[in-house]
Amino acid sequence: MRHALLTALFAGCGVAPAEGFDAELSPVVRAPEPVQPMQPVEPLPVEPAPTGLPCDVHAALQAACAGCHVGATRIPPFSTRDDLVSLGAKVGQRLSSTTAPMPPPGAFRPLTSGERALIDAWVSSGMPAGRCGALR
Numbered sequence: 001m002r003h004a005l006l007t008a009l010f011a012g013c014g015v016a017p018a019e020g021f022d023a024e025l026s027p028v029v030r031a032p033e034p035v036q037p038m039q040p041v042e043p044l045p046v047e048p049a050p051t052g053l054p055c056d057v058h059a060a061l062q063a064a065c066a067g068c069h070v071g072a073t074r075i076p077p078f079s080t081r082d083d084l085v086s087l088g089a090k091v092g093q094r095l096s097s098t099t100a101p102m103p104p105p106g107a108f109r110p111l112t113s114g115e116r117a118l119i120d121a122w123v124s125s126g127m128p129a130g131r132c133g134a135l136r
């Protein structure tokens with residue numbers, strides 16, 4: 001019945017339905033959505049990650065400390081800012097220690113004087129959080 005009706009309809013306007021045309025399966029054609037004009041995008045606020053380290057401090061610790069301290073079992077392990085906060089003043093003390101400095105003499109990578117000054121400043125300003133995550 002429906003098919004006959006459609007055929008009649010198409011015949012009426014002089015267009016024959018294409019071979020295999022199936023009114024039930026043919027997709028519904030919609031008018032495209034009206035395009036919205038672009039809105040200015042507010043930048044997302046960048047919140048420091050609670051356990052994040054400032055990226056420059058992260059880079060220095062990653063280069064000169066991570067190799068021994070990340071995942072360590074016999075020496076105090078540290079990888080997050082929280083770990084360093086709980087070591088507290090020891091971090092700064094060992095950086096400038098003359099008897100037991102960190103990294104120890106002969107370690108794979110000494111700190112440059114710039115890196116030492118950077119970490120010292122970070123420790124003495126209370127180890128503020130930054131956007132770079134844990135050491136690996």
Ligand code: HEC
Pocket residue numbers: 061064065066067068069075076087090091094100102103104107108109111
């Ligand atoms: C070559 C391996 C090695 C490297 C590199 C190294 N450490 Fe250590 N660290 C040790 C060992 C071993 C100990 C434990 C023995 C000791 O206290 O001297 C230690 C102990 C410490 C302690 C003392 C913790 C406590 O409870 O007293 C701190 C703080 C520390 N390291 C910080 C650092 C920092 C910061 C760096 C990078 C600037 C670093 N270490 C690089 C091997 C290393």
